[in-house]
Each structure stands twice: as structure tokens, then as C-alpha cells.
Amino acid sequence: MNVAHRKTISSEATKLAYLAPHMDTPTEDLLAAGQSLSFKLQQTLDVEALLALFCEQASHIIPCSSVAFRNDEQSLFIYHGDKHDFTCQYTLELESELLGQVECSSHKAFSETDLMRLEHLLTLLLFPLRNALLYHQAVQMSQQDPLTLLPNRAAFNKAIDTEISRAYRHKHGMCMLVVDIDHFKSINDTYGHLAGDQVLQQVARSLESSVRKEDMVFRYGGEEFVILLNATNLPNARLTAERIRMELEAKSMKGLEVNLSVTASVGVSEWQDGEQANTLFHRADQALYSAKQSGRNQVKVA
Ligand SMILES: Nc1nc2c(ncn2[C@@H]2O[C@H](COP(=O)(O)OP(=O)(O)OP(=O)(O)O)[C@@H](O)[C@H]2O)c(=O)[nH]1
Numbered sequence: 001m002n003v004a005h006r007k008t009i010s011s012e013a014t015k016l017a018y019l020a021p022h023m024d025t026p027t028e029d030l031l032a033a034g035q036s037l038s039f040k041l042q043q044t045l046d047v048e049a050l051l052a053l054f055c056e057q058a059s060h061i062i063p064c065s066s067v068a069f070r071n072d073e074q075s076l077f078i079y080h081g082d083k084h085d086f087t088c089q090y091t092l093e094l095e096s097e098l099l100g101q102v103e104c105s106s107h108k109a110f111s112e113t114d115l116m117r118l119e120h121l122l123t124l125l126l127f128p129l130r131n132a133l134l135y136h137q138a139v140q141m142s143q144q145d146p147l148t149l150l151p152n153r154a155a156f157n158k159a160i161d162t163e164i165s166r167a168y169r170h171k172h173g174m175c176m177l178v179v180d181i182d183h184f185k186s187i188n189d190t191y192g193h194l195a196g197d198q199v200l201q202q203v204a205r206s207l208e209s210s211v212r213k214e215d216m217v218f219r220y221g222g223e224e225f226v227i228l229l230n231a232t233n234l235p236n237a238r239l240t241a242e243r244i245r246m247e248l249e250a251k252s253m254k255g256l257e258v259n260l261s262v263t264a265s266v267g268v269s270e271w272q273d274g275e276q277a278n279t280l281f282h283r284a285d286q287a288l289y290s291a292k293q294s295g296r297n298q299v300k301v302a
Contacts, residue, residue: 041128063106071100148204156218175237177227184223263297
């Protein structure tokens with residue numbers, strides 16, 4: 001890989017007036033491209049669409065075949081176009097705020113003029129990108145439970161339909177676990193709400209570490225969690241539920257004044273061909289109810 005350039009772009013970095021005297025070609029086309037780009041960038045708050053628009057527009061005026069963008073804070077990595085060997089990288093900043101890193105690639109080396117043009121276009125990206133990042137963050141936050149940092153019920157409602165479609169398309173099965181901490185109210189009542197919060201956080205981590213990376217754990221509400229196990233049949237889902245239950249039972253909650261452990265009851269349901277999300281959930285919830293009725297700290301299958 002041939003990295004031509006590394007630089008920080010901030011709102012003051014490369015104004016057109018500053019660029020013009022350095023350029024050996026007229027700036028009218030750059031001015032027109034900049035106006036068109038600015039106009040288009042105002043039309044979306046989607047970071048991915050924004051970067052795609054930027055790449056397409058930039059490719060009209062400089063050799064730019066791909067744009068990659070990374071923002072670690074929001075765990076964002078976006079890629080658009082076909083990557084080639086010659087690259088240039090920029091750190092984007094706006095009013096001292098780090099927006100992320102961008103890398104453009106081309107099939108031929110960027111000339112000095114190309115780089116100055118690109119830098120001018122990047123300055124036009126800064127404000128729309130910051131707005132899009134703020135929007136992305138707001139959407140992310142609305143889907144995340146602030147206490148456990150797990151995806152919340154809204155995220156579950158969004159994910160379940162996608163997972164059902166995937167299971168239907170690939171014919172690979174899918175199971176749902178509803179996990180509910182036993183006698184959680186008495187933990188709150190005995191040790192206080194803060195201790196209860198810590199227990200919820202540690203249960204969340206335990207659930208995450210008990211399942212595969214491709215499975216999804218949600219905090220459905222209160223002390224209830226939902227887990228989606230994709231490409232999993234009922235016997236394996238039951239084994240997973242049993243493992244989750246045993247790991248929780250064996251776990252000693254850290255950081256609390258007393259040596260506390262918790263147990264959980266689990267309801268399991270397997271998606272039936274053509275079944276809707278609400279009945280799949282209802283069956284798992286009924287199985288959970290049955291586990292509670294049978295004495296708690298156990299797994300029941302719908
Ligand atoms: N600390 C804390 N407690 C919560 C939170 N959300 C819900 N709760 C508490 O969770 C408790 C749930 O109590 P119940 O629904 O009676 O269930 P339980 O005591 O676990 O009893 P079983 O489920 O029947 O075993 C209530 O006391 C809620 O106040 C939270 O975010 N933090």
C-alpha cells in the first residue's frame with residue numbers, strides 16, 4: 001500500500017481561497033463540484049449514505065475510487081467503492097472535536113493538486129458528517145439500555161423480524177431464550193437498588209459470555225433478558241439455556257458487600273416455519289412462567 005499523505009482536516013484547513021493560488025488548473029470546476037457536493041450532503045443524515053455520496057462526487061473531480069471512514073467512539077467502520085493501491089489518510093476534526101479518520105484510494109498516485117482538491121472537498125464534509133454522527137449516536141442510544149449497555153427492547157423489536165426472515169431464508173432454525181433472575185426484588189429490598197443494578201450488569205456480562213458472538217442478548221426490561229440463538233435447533237438451545245443457568249448459579253457477584261449469587265429461570269422456544277415474533281416470544285415466556293411455577297432456577301421448553 002502506498003500511503004501518499006496523512007493530515008488533519010479541520011474546518012479552517014483548506015478554504016478555497018487558500019487553495020486557488022497553489023493550483024495549476026482553474027478552480028471553477030472545483031467550485032461547482034463543491035457546491036453540488038454541499039447541496040447533496042445536506043440531504044441525508046445517514047453516515048453511510050453521506051460517505052457514498054462523498055466518494056461519488058469526489059471521483060468526478062479527482063481520482064478517488066474508494067472512501068473508508070472510521071470512528072472508534074461509535075464503533076463505526078464504513079467502506080464505499082473499490083480499494084486501490086494508492087491511498088491518502090486524513091483525520092477529520094471540527095471545532096477541536098474528533099470526527100474520525102478517512103482514507104481515500106486511487107489506482108494512481110495522488111498529485112499535489114489532487115490532494116488539495118480532496119482536502120477542500122473534505123472541509124465541506126465536516127459539518128454534514130458531524131450532524132450524521134450525532135444522529136447515529138442518538139439512534140444507537142435509543143436502542144441501548146444505559147445500565148447494562150445491552151441492546152434494549154426497542155432493539156429487540158427491530159432485530160427479531162430480521163432474524164426470523166434470515167431463519168426463513170436460510171432454513172437454519174432459530175431459538176429464543178427468555179431469562180429472568182429469580183427473586184430479584186428481594187435483592188433490591190435486602191441490599192439496595194444500587195446493588196441490584198450491579199447484579200443486573202454482571203448478569204448481562206455473564207449472559208454475553210455464555211453465548212456465541214453471532215447470538216444476540218437483549219435487556220428486555222427489569223430483570224428479564226431475551227437471547228436469540230440463530231442457526232440453532234431446540235436440543236442445542238436447551239443445552240445453551242442449561243449452561244447459562246449453571247454459569248449464573250456458580251457465579252459470585254463482585255464488588256458487593258456480601259458474597260451474593262443469583263439464579264435464573266429460563267424459557268425456551270424454537271421458531272416454527274411461518275411463526276410471528278409475538279407468538280415465538282409468548283411461547284418462550286409461557287415456558288419461563290412454567291419454570292418459575294416449578295420452583296425457579298430451571299429451564300423449561302415450550
Ligand atoms: N436495581 C434495579 N432493580 C430493577 C430494575 N428494573 C427492575 N427492577 C426490579 O426488579 C424487581 C422485579 O421483581 P418481580 O417482578 O417481583 O420478580 P422477582 O422478585 O425476580 O421474582 P420472580 O421473577 O418471580 O422470581 C422489582 O423489584 C423491580 O423494581 C433496575 O434497573 N435496577
